Amino acid sequence: MAGELARYQSFMDVVRHRMTNRAFASSEIPRDHFELILEAARHAPSGANAQPWHYVVVTDPAVKRVIGQAFVDEQQRRARLHMGFPTPNYHGVTTAPGLIVIVADFRFIRAFPVLNDDSELDRLYKKNAERILLQSVAASTMCAHLAAAALGYAVWWITAIGQEEIQQRIKPLLGVPDELAIIDVMCFGPPLKPSYKRWKKRLDQIMSWDRFAPEHFMTDADIDEWIKTTRHKVMYRDESKID
Numbered sequence: 189m190a191g192e193l194a195r196y197q198s199f200m201d202v203v204r205h206r207m208t209n210r211a212f213a214s215s216e217i218p219r220d221h222f223e224l225i226l227e228a229a230r231h232a233p234s235g236a237n238a239q240p241w242h243y244v245v246v247t248d249p250a251v252k253r254v255i256g257q258a259f260v261d262e263q264q265r266r267a268r269l270h271m272g273f274p275t276p277n278y279h280g281v282t283t284a285p286g287l288i289v290i291v292a293d294f295r296f297i298r299a300f301p302v303l304n305d306d307s308e309l310d311r312l313y314k315k316n317a318e319r320i321l322l323q324s325v326a327a328s329t330m331c332a333h334l335a336a337a338a339l340g341y342a343v344w345w346i347t348a349i350g351q352e353e354i355q356q357r358i359k360p361l362l363g364v365p366d367e368l369a370i371i372d373v374m375c376f377g378p379p380l381k382p383s384y385k386r387w388k389k390r391l392d393q394i395m396s397w398d399r400f401a402p403e404h405f406m407t408d409a410d411i412d413e414w415i416k417t418t419r420h421k422v423m424y425r426d427e428s429k430i431d
């Protein structure tokens with residue numbers, strides 16, 4: 189048992205020290221580190237064991253610049269739309285030493301429990317199947333992030349790439365077939381400034397035994413208040429510096 193606990197502690201050391209950072213020091217990531225990271229992604233669970241993912245490692249600085257610029261443009265677009273979302277500075281993507289584009293194959297929705305008869309019921313099952321697919325790709329992506337953290341890198345999970353316009357710009361550069369979707373970008377590298385630990389809920393706030401603990405249910409108004417007063421703090425501040 190002592191062996192298992194020690195293994196759990198090593199694992200938790202990686203989990204705790206996986207921290208988002210949005211600016212990296214310039215450095216060269218060895219090719220085998222990309223392979224070590226994606227070897228972890230390969231072992232992830234997925235619905236129907238479909239493994240509906242593919243990872244494109246981007247090494248060409250010119251392509252990185254185009255991808256980085258797409259995020260900066262999207263950031264400016266959100267500002268113009270007055271979305272009110274505290275969008276980060278995406279310039280760090282351009283110079284991220286490690287950049288992996290995550291591709292999902294949504295056609296695998298057909299491999300999950302669906303009717304495929306275009307009925308209303310089929311629509312509901314397909315909605316659920318889409319969630320299965322997204323969870324599958326996220327599970328694999330998370331393995332990659334933890335592997336990068338285990339290698340001592342700071343990581344950055346970016347979903348802001350999902351818009352159709354960005355896809356049209358980036359897919360041809362990477363030779364990604366039209367049938368597939370780019371759903372994420374993973375950046376990693378040595379951090380420019382030390383990473384900081386963001387606020388995490390306490391264990392008792394996320395855990396119930398047998399029945400959902402009603403004191404942890406948030407009303408719509410609670411959530412609106414959280415977005416107004418707390419979201420920006422927990423996104424961009426060290427948890428020890430939140431009042």
Ligand SMILES: Cc1cc2nc3c(=O)[nH]c(=O)nc-3n(C[C@H](O)[C@H](O)[C@H](O)COP(=O)(O)O)c2cc1C
Pocket residue numbers: 206207208209210276344345346347348349384385386422423
């Ligand atoms: C599904 C998902 C989507 C995310 N999308 C973005 C994103 O588009 N841009 C960004 O800067 N960070 C993004 N993040 C990073 C989160 O902001 C970050 O994980 C969160 O603030 C908690 O910080 P931590 O990773 O240091 O624990 C995303 C993270 C996840 C898991």
